Amino acid sequence: MNHRRHFIQTLGSAAALAALSPLAARAQGLPLDQVKIYYGFPAGSAGDSVARRVAEKIGGTAYTRNPGYVENKPGAGGRIAVESLKVAPPDGSVLTLAPVSALSVYPYIYPKLSYKPADVVPVSIGAIMFHGLAVGPLVPASVTTLPEFLAWAKANPDKASYGTPGAGSMPHLLGALLGMRSGVELKHVPYRGTVPSITDLVGGQIAAAMNPSGDYLQYMKAGRVRVLATSGKKRSPYLPDVPTFTELGYPDVTSEEWFGFYAPAKTPAATLASANAAINQALKDKSVIDALALVGLVAHGTTAQDMAADQQAEYERWGPLVKQIGFTAES
DSSP, X not given: OHHHXXXXXXXXXXXXXXXXXXXXXXXXXXXXXXXXXXXXXXXXXXXXXXXXXXXXXXXXXXXXXXXXEEEEOOOGGGHHHHHHHHTSOTTSSEEEEEETHHHHTHHHHOXXXXXXXXXXXXXXXXXXXXXXXXXXXXXXXXXXXXXXXXXXXXXXXTTOEEEESSTTSHHHHHHHHXXXXXXXXXXXXXXXXXXXXXXXXXXXXXXXXXEEGGGGHHHHHTTSOEEEEEOSSSOOTTOTTSOBXXXXXXXXXXXXXXXXXXXXXXXXXXXXXXXXXXXXXXXXXXXXXXXXXXXXXXXXXXXXXXXXXXXXXXXXXXXXXXXXXXXXXXX
């Protein structure tokens, strides 16, 4: 723990000093020719938009001459992308965009996790998301609230299923907590990302889904899904009429998860500082802010040390909750 705090305190100051030194930047071979960003879920999902919009905008900076590009590495709840970053060259040429749960929750869930949080270093948060529970055509149209859905699920246990982007993902844990706190058994159906789970939700293959709420927006507008609750501390700015789980009596079914950019652990401080500056500049671009808003995400750049501190807080919060849920990859 002390080592982690020391890392949080020193990372930002080292990066800030390096950012002031053009000589340090030149010594690290900056600007790079091009940067590759791994993203651990399929193209077309909300988080994929963060990776692509930022990649488009970081070119022509002190960090990289050309726009970056995204390589999707879907599967294993986003773990493959983090595993790939662990062995990437620590020169800033490869980053990973990952949900904070990959570093703050997965260590509790996967006893044989092939990476440790210390194998990668935070660069900047990219965007904040709110998860939401939505129901589709398998659930009667008369069910329009969370209490009504839970009553229906209790009366129809053979149909009471919910899809998520993967086993051990934040939406999975939120759904498991909801089932525990409500006393209603909800069968978890893991998918390889949000897109296939919503496809089955809309197609009536599963009753409900827990996903980043922005991924439902186009289907909501078409009247094909109903979002019953969201996971933020406050209501989502994109779904102001949808109550939070907290409002509905489930205060620990709460998460304002974020996607963050990470680099390999031994990346030089000057390179981290340059990457942070380019990413934060991209996230202030109006076209990026607007594009992320379309998929229900709030563009949100930070310092590396603030990102590290928030990751640590999430790690400490979810340990006891994961133990209560009782889920591990081997369970």
